[in-house]
Amino acid sequence: MQASLDSINNQLGSNDAGGGDTIGNKYLTFLLAGEDYGLDILKVREIIGVLDITKVPQTSDFVGGLINLRGRVIPVIDLRSRFSMPEAEYNEETCIIVVDVGELIGVIVDTVHEVHEIPKAEIESPPVFGGTVDTSYILGMGMINGKLKILLDIDKVLNSQELVKDYAVEARSVVECV
Amino acid sequence: MSENGTDSAKSYLSELGNLATTVDQDDLPGLAKMHELFSSLANAETGGLSPEGLKVASKMVATLESMILGEIADAASAIAGVQDAVTTLSAESLGAESQSADTGTAIEDVDSEESRAQAANDLEVVSEQLDRVFDEESPEPQVTDAVEVQEQPIQESVEYTQDNEVSQSEEPESLYVSEPLFISKDEIDMVAGFVEEASEHLDAIEAAVLEVERSPSDPEAIDSLFRPFHTIKGAAGFLNLRDIVGLTHEAETLLDQARKGTRQITSGLIDLVFEVVDILKVQFAGIRDHLANPNSEAIPQPPIELMIANLRGVVAGRIEAAGSSPVSGDPDKQLDQNAVEQGSAPQDAGNNAIEGQSRSADSPNVTEASARTGVANATQSSQGPRSQADAKGAQAKPGAGAGEQSVRIDTAKLDALVDMVGELVIAQTQVSASPLVANDPRLAKDVTRSTKIVRDVQDAAMAMRMIPIGPTFQKMARLVRDVARKVGKNVDLTISGEDTELDKNVIQQIGDPLVHMVRNAVDHGIEAADVRMEAGKPASGNVSLSAYHSGGNIVIEITDDGKGLNAEALIRKGIEKGIISEDDQLTEEQAYDLVFAPGFSTAEQITGVSGRGVGMDVVRRNIENLRGKCEINSTAGKGSTFSIRLPLTLAIIDGMVLRVGTERFIIQTVTVENALRPTKDQISSVQHKGAVLNARGRLIPIVPLGPLFGSSQHVDPCDAIVVIAQYEGGEIGIVVDELIGQQQVVIKPLGERFQKLRGISGAAILGDGKVGLILDVPGIVAAQQLRKPASDSAKNGQLVPVLAD
Numbered sequence: 001m002q003a004s005l006d007s008i009n010n011q012l013g014s015n016d017a018g019g020g021d022t023i024g025n026k027y028l029t030f031l032l033a034g035e036d037y038g039l040d041i042l043k044v045r046e047i048i049g050v051l052d053i054t055k056v057p058q059t060s061d062f063v064g065g066l067i068n069l070r071g072r073v074i075p076v077i078d079l080r081s082r083f084s085m086p087e088a089e090y091n092e093e094t095c096i097i098v099v100d101v102g103e104l105i106g107v108i109v110d111t112v113h114e115v116h117e118i119p120k121a122e123i124e125s126p127p128v129f130g131g132t133v134d135t136s137y138i139l140g141m142g143m144i145n146g147k148l149k150i151l152l153d154i155d156k157v158l159n160s161q162e163l164v165k166d167y168a169v170e171a172r173s174v175v176e177c178v
Numbered sequence: 179m180s181e182n183g184t185d186s187a188k189s190y191l192s193e194l195g196n197l198a199t200t201v202d203q204d205d206l207p208g209l210a211k212m213h214e215l216f217s218s219l220a221n222a223e224t225g226g227l228s229p230e231g232l233k234v235a236s237k238m239v240a241t242l243e244s245m246i247l248g249e250i251a252d253a254a255s256a257i258a259g260v261q262d263a264v265t266t267l268s269a270e271s272l273g274a275e276s277q278s279a280d281t282g283t284a285i286e287d288v289d290s291e292e293s294r295a296q297a298a299n300d301l302e303v304v305s306e307q308l309d310r311v312f313d314e315e316s317p318e319p320q321v322t323d324a325v326e327v328q329e330q331p332i333q334e335s336v337e338y339t340q341d342n343e344v345s346q347s348e349e350p351e352s353l354y355v356s357e358p359l360f361i362s363k364d365e366i367d368m369v370a371g372f373v374e375e376a377s378e379h380l381d382a383i384e385a386a387v388l389e390v391e392r393s394p395s396d397p398e399a400i401d402s403l404f405r406p407f408h409t410i411k412g413a414a415g416f417l418n419l420r421d422i423v424g425l426t427h428e429a430e431t432l433l434d435q436a437r438k439g440t441r442q443i444t445s446g447l448i449d450l451v452f453e454v455v456d457i458l459k460v461q462f463a464g465i466r467d468h469l470a471n472p473n474s475e476a477i478p479q480p481p482i483e484l485m486i487a488n489l490r491g492v493v494a495g496r497i498e499a500a501g502s503s504p505v506s507g508d509p510d511k512q513l514d515q516n517a518v519e520q521g522s523a524p525q526d527a528g529n530n531a532i533e534g535q536s537r538s539a540d541s542p543n544v545t546e547a548s549a550r551t552g553v554a555n556a557t558q559s560s561q562g563p564r565s566q567a568d569a570k571g572a573q574a575k576p577g578a579g580a581g582e583q584s585v586r587i588d589t590a591k592l593d594a595l596v597d598m599v600g601e602l603v604i605a606q607t608q609v610s611a612s613p614l615v616a617n618d619p620r621l622a623k624d625v626t627r628s629t630k631i632v633r634d635v636q637d638a639a640m641a642m643r644m645i646p647i648g649p650t651f652q653k654m655a656r657l658v659r660d661v662a663r664k665v666g667k668n669v670d671l672t673i674s675g676e677d678t679e680l681d682k683n684v685i686q687q688i689g690d691p692l693v694h695m696v697r698n699a700v701d702h703g704i705e706a707a708d709v710r711m712e713a714g715k716p717a718s719g720n721v722s723l724s725a726y727h728s729g730g731n732i733v734i735e736i737t738d739d740g741k742g743l744n745a746e747a748l749i750r751k752g753i754e755k756g757i758i759s760e761d762d763q764l765t766e767e768q769a770y771d772l773v774f775a776p777g778f779s780t781a782e783q784i785t786g787v788s789g790r791g792v793g794m795d796v797v798r799r800n801i802e803n804l805r806g807k808c809e810i811n812s813t814a815g816k817g818s819t820f821s822i823r824l825p826l827t828l829a830i831i832d833g834m835v836l837r838v839g840t841e842r843f844i845i846q847t848v849t850v851e852n853a854l855r856p857t858k859d860q861i862s863s864v865q866h867k868g869a870v871l872n873a874r875g876r877l878i879p880i881v882p883l884g885p886l887f888g889s890s891q892h893v894d895p896c897d898a899i900v901v902i903a904q905y906e907g908g909e910i911g912i913v914v915d916e917l918i919g920q921q922q923v924v925i926k927p928l929g930e931r932f933q934k935l936r937g938i939s940g941a942a943i944l945g946d947g948k949v950g951l952i953l954d955v956p957g958i959v960a961a962q963q964l965r966k967p968a969s970d971s972a973k974n975g976q977l978v979p980v981l982a983d
Contacts, residue, residue, distance in 0.1 A: 054949040055841055057887030058935055066928075066941055066949040071601035073926040073941045073949050103929055164934040 004114075005047055005095070011115050012044055025120065027142065029113040029149055030097065033085040037109070038116065038142060038149040045098040047112055050090045063163050064108055069098065076106035077158060101155045116149070118142040123151065136160075187227055190215045191268045198261040206246060206416050212260065213242040219267070231267055238263050246415045247423050359477040361468065365417060370469050371586075372413050373462045376422075379406035380455050380462075385652040387451050388659065394443040403451070404433045410458070421482045422461060428489035429454045435493065450492065452656070457485050589682065592643055599632075599639040600830060600924030604943055606632045611945075644826075645685055647725045647734070648676030653689070654696045658721055661700045668707060668718040669700050675725035680732050684804055684824055688734070691797040695736045695820050696721060698794070703740035703818055713815065715739065732826060737819040743812040745769035751778065770810040774798040802906060805831065805848065831925060833942065835918040835950065836901065838883045842950045843914070844923055844942055845901060849955050851909065853901045853917055861895050871900055871911045878902060880911035881962050883953075886937065905955040912958065921945060925952065936961035 008028070027038035028047075053065040053076060062082040066073050076096055080087060088110065096106040123140040137156035142149045194215050201208040219227060220235035227235060238260060245256055361369050386403040393399055411426035429451065435441035460480040468477045609615065610625045651673045662669040680688070704710075704719030711717055722737045748769045752758040757775045764772075772778055776795040801808050805825050812818035825831070825848070833844035834853075856871055861880070863869045870877045880900055882893045893913055900911040923942035926949075928935070939954035 052948045054941070054951065056932070056935070056938070056951065059932075066951075068943050068947055068949050071598060071943065073928070073943070075929075075931065103931075162934075163931045166934070 005049070005112065008112060008115060009046055012041065012046060026115055026117050027149065027151060028097065028115050029144070030095070030109040031111045031113065032079055032083070032109050033088070036113075036147060036149045038118070038151045039097070039099070039154045040139075040151075041115055043099045043101065043154050045100050045104060048096050048098065048106075049092065050094045050096060050108065058165055059163050060161065060165055062161075064106075067096070067106055069104065069106070072104065074098070074104045074106055075163060076108055077163075078108045079157075080108075080110075082157065082161075099154050099158070101158050105158055107154070107158075116142075116144050118144065118149070118151075187219060190219050191264065194219075194264045195268055198257075198264040201257060201260075209242055209246050210412060210415070213239060213246065216242060227267070234263055234267060243427075247420070247427065359419070359421065359465075359479055361465070361472075361477070363472075366469055366472065369417055369419075369465060372417055372419075373465050373469070374586075376410045376413065376458070377462055379410050380458055381649055381653065382406045383451070383455055384656050385649070387448055387455075388652075388655045390443060391445070391448050391659075397437065400433060400437045400443075404430060404437055407433065421479060422458065424486050425454060425457065425482050425489075428486050428493065431493050432489055447492075450489070454485060454489070457482060587642075589643075596639050596643060597924060597926075599636045601943065602632055603636050604924075604945065604947070607945055608947065640826075640830075641679075643682050644679035645682050646677050646679050647685060647688075648673075650685055650689055650692065651676055651723050651725075654692060654723055657693060657696055658700055661697050662704075665701055666706070667700065667704055669704055670718055670720050672720060672722035673724070674722065678725035678727065678732060680725075680824065681826065684732075687800065687804055688822070688824070691800045691822070692723075692734070692736070694794070694797050696723070699736055699738040699740070699818070699820075703738035703742075705741050709741075728823070732824045734822040734824065735819055736822075737817060739817040742814040742816055742818050743770055743773070743810065744814060748772045767810075770812060773810070774808070798906065805846065807848070830922055831942075831952075833921055833923045833952070834901070835921055835944065836883075836899075836912075836914040836953075837916040837918055838887070838914050839889055842918065842944060842948070843883070843953050844921075844944075844950050845903060845912070845953045845955070847920065849903045849905065851902045851904055853899055855898070856895055856900055858896055869895065871895070871902075873902065873911075876909070878909050878911045879962075880913055881958060882913040883958075884913075884915075886958065886961060903955045905959060908959075910955065910959055910962075912953070912955075923950070923952075936964070 026041040028041050028044050029036060029038045031037075048069075051067055053067055055065040056063060056075075059065075062078050064076040064078045067076050078087075090108070093111040094108065095110075095112045096108055097112065098104055098106050123142045125140055126135040126138040127141070129135060137153045137160065139151040139153045142151050194212060197208055197212050197215075201212065216235050216238040220232055220239050241256060241260065383403060383406045386399065386406070390396070390399045390403055407426045407430045411423050411430060414422040414426065432441070432447070432450070436443055436447065441447070457480045461482070464477050464479065606629050610629055615622050615625050655671050655673070658669055658671040699721045700719075704721065705713070705715075707717040710719065720739045723735070724737070725732060725734045727733075745764075745766045746769075749758070749764055749772070752764075752769075752772045752775070753760055755775075755778060757772060757778060758764065773794050774797070778794070798808055801822055801824070807823045809821045809823070810818060811821070831844075832847040834847050834850055836843045836845060854873070860872050861869050862872065869880050871880050872878075880895060882895070882898075884893055893915070895911075895913050898913050898915055899917055900913055901917070902909055902911050921944070923944070926941045926943070928938075928941055932938075935957075937954055937958040937960075938951045939957065940952045941949050942952055944950045
């Protein structure tokens with residue numbers, strides 16, 4: 001696990017240096033509740049194992065909390081709960097993908113696979129599910145070795161919903177439940 | 179003619195010779211260097227030149243200055259003239275070296291005796307020509323071909339000048355014409371640096387002006403006023419900021435007259451200098467705005483033309499500087515003078531030519547605007563620790579930078595360094611706490627040593643952010659002067675502890691509150707002169723500003739020897755304004771605190787200066803944002819002292835680590851009054867909705883932190899700890915599970931996404947590397963109050979009715 005993380009992190013480094021014409025063609029793939037996802041490698045800063053997360057009150061359920069990334073305090077998002085998937089215990093496969101969406105945010109996923117190159121031509125636009133699935137944060141669907149990867153627009157995923165709940169509303173609803 | 183003088187003159191000349199062969203009109207550094215060398219030569223004390231030589235040298239100084247200012251149409255021939263002058267002077271200097279012909283033989287074939295005579299002759303010619311040109315073209319010296327007269331008939335040269343400059347010579351008093359100001363892209367960085375540096379020089383000028391006003395006969399004081407102007411002019415010259423050059427040049431001329439003793443230092447002159455400073459401030463602010471938001475439009479300019487015209491008028495003696503009575507150091511005399519000036523409104527004062535021109539008719543808004551920017555700048559402009567030292571130490575060199583002893587660093591870099599060092603300290607603490615270290619004496623020794631070094635690094639990093647408060651205090655000197663004149667009082671400002679250092683951010687943010695409090699002290703604190711006399715006090719009031727360290731904090735005190743605060747009047751007013759009720763029994767201290775209440779104004783009459791009652795509450799909020807406290811001490815009839823207690827730095831706080839459930843929180847130690855484990859009879863529940871703690875007779879509402887932050891766990895306060903914390907307007911008891919201990923932590927902001935969090939102001943990394951949240955007491959109170967409406971209908975809401983203590 002650690003070895004594969006290191007190799008991916010190394011690729012991240014080389015990607016930064018190289019850049020060039022492959023921009024937007026490389027995707028980091030990961031697993032989430034049995035489904036394969038991918039996100040634009042240029043958004044990815046690094047991948048770390050799960051470390052101590054400090055819960056923050058008044059935040060939405062999908063906000064895991066805050067972590068100490070070598071002296072920087074950054075928020076982490078639980079992607080399962082962001083997509084309303086069943087919760088899972090964190091284990092040693094669980095990873096935090098640190099993405100740069102204007103600021104650094106950690107994204108908790110089940111496990112990270114590898115970096116794939118997917119030519120633009122092989123990416124299809126997201127299918128229409130009707131009202132049941134929100135596809136607005138899906139960039140497209142890519143095929144790798146016959147397996148479908150859902151490519152995420154991570155900016156939309158992380159920026160479309162407020163992290164902090166409105167306290168006034170929240171306080172009332174808490175009390176009403178009691 | 180001393181031997182030394184001859185030698186140094188020779189070295190100046192040889193350098194000039196080198197420069198003269200390479201320089202052209204666009205080579206501003208070269209021209210500036212030549213200007214400097216000629217200035218040195220023209221200084222009679224340097225020696226090494228005959229009287230004629232000195233004359234030529236000083237003419238060359240003027241010529242070069244005009245060239246640098248871009249006032250010369252035919253720069254190429256002017257340069258040729260300069261080159262000739264250099265040759266001539268060199269020849270003269272060589273001739274002066276009597277018969278030692280074997281030293282430096284620039285002109286080999288000329289017998290030294292002959293060459294000397296020839297040189298003297300040449301000098302006369304050059305000098306004459308220069309005189310002529312300057313007479314014709316004053317006040318804008320146009321040198322053009324005139325210096326080339328050695329080869330040309332005099333007549334021709336004069337005609338040439340006239341041809342070119344007919345309109346100029348016919349209208350010698352024509353206005354300086356300002357040009358639209360554009361800044362090219364490649365110069366943006368340089369201009370930004372210039373503006374920042376020049377703003378510091380303006381601060382130095384303001385401080386120096388007041389010094390001059392205090393001791394007008396001190397030539398050093400005038401000199402320290404002259405130098406910053408000169409430096410600004412030089413630097414502006416490089417950047418082709420023509421208007422700034424023009425303005426500072428005129429101010430310099432005026433001050434030069436004062437320096438040479440041909441002009442008396444009057445309060446009018448000082449006002450004039452302040453006006454120049456204000457115009458420059460407006461101009462700099464304009465440039466700054468432009469740099470922050472570059473567009474292709476010209477930068478708006480204050481009416482520099484008018485000011486230049488005025489200055490020229492004053493310099494030439496055509497206009498009398500307003501308030502022509504000479505400034506004396508004697509406070510009593512000054513008082514009289516102030517009284518006179520107060521009595522006559524500026525509009526009808528006959529001799530206020532300057533004020534009339536620049537203030538009323540043509541530009542009614544300028545001084546208003548500039549006064550405002552002046553105040554704004556008090557906080558905006560970064561004040562390097564050296565601005566004072568600079569003013570004193572800087573050589574009067576065009577374009578001389580901030581000196582090689584210091585480096586300008588982006589504060590963001592400094593912040594990052596302080597941040598990282600903070601983390602290093604924490605990491606180091608973790609290492610030294612490791613059991614491995616405890617079991618290995620050698621390792622323990624090494625760790626101890628590295629711990630010490632890390633601490634030193636932390637101290638050094640922190641020290642970099644610290645700057646002395648002196649310049650901020652000095653800005654208040656001008657404020658006191660302005661306000662005192664406006665309200666017709668005579669007030670001295672005493673400053674002490676200028677060297678006390680504070681975090682740069684604190685200094686930047688303390689400016690506004692200080693301005694407010696100093697203004698209040700002068701306007702409300704100090705009585706009118708006659709009232710003071712009756713009370714047996716000296717007619718002129720005193721406001722003192724001091725800063726000192728006290729137990730890990732910095733204390734800034736504003737003391738006035740005025741009438742003091744009247745507790746009864748304050749209470750009456752408080753009741754009148756509905757801030758307190760008649761039943762409230764306020765102690766004196768609590769009464770004083772009323773001045774910080776929103777909408778409270780103590781002045782019986784609202785003046786233009788202060789007294790609208792907006793302010794002191796803002797002052798307190800600003801100070802609390804800096805995690806400081808404000809206290810008032812006052813004795814009726816004797817005066818008041820406002821003390822501001824501030825932390826040394828904003829980046830690190832002393833925190834108390836608390837545990838609630840599994841999470842740890844940090845509360846600032848300064849806000850904590852005490853912590854206790856209450857007994858059953860100390861807690862009273864109110865309508866089963868909330869509880870109060872009876873702590874030595876005071877009833878303090880208590881908030882269990884867990885439920886407030888969404889945990890459903892019920893906590894009995896008697897099994898827990900109540901931390902009593904203070905906030906503006908009261909106290910609150912925060913119920914937590916455990917007190918873990920004290921720790922210094924580096925504050926990490928949470929960023930915009932978390933701005934809406936209530937009761938939490940930031941995060942910090944705790945000793946074990948985990949993140950802890952920093953509590954915000956006023957935020958907790960606010961969050962608590964938001965729960966109020968809903969909890970009224972709930973069975974066991976945690977709300978506590980807010981009680982006044």
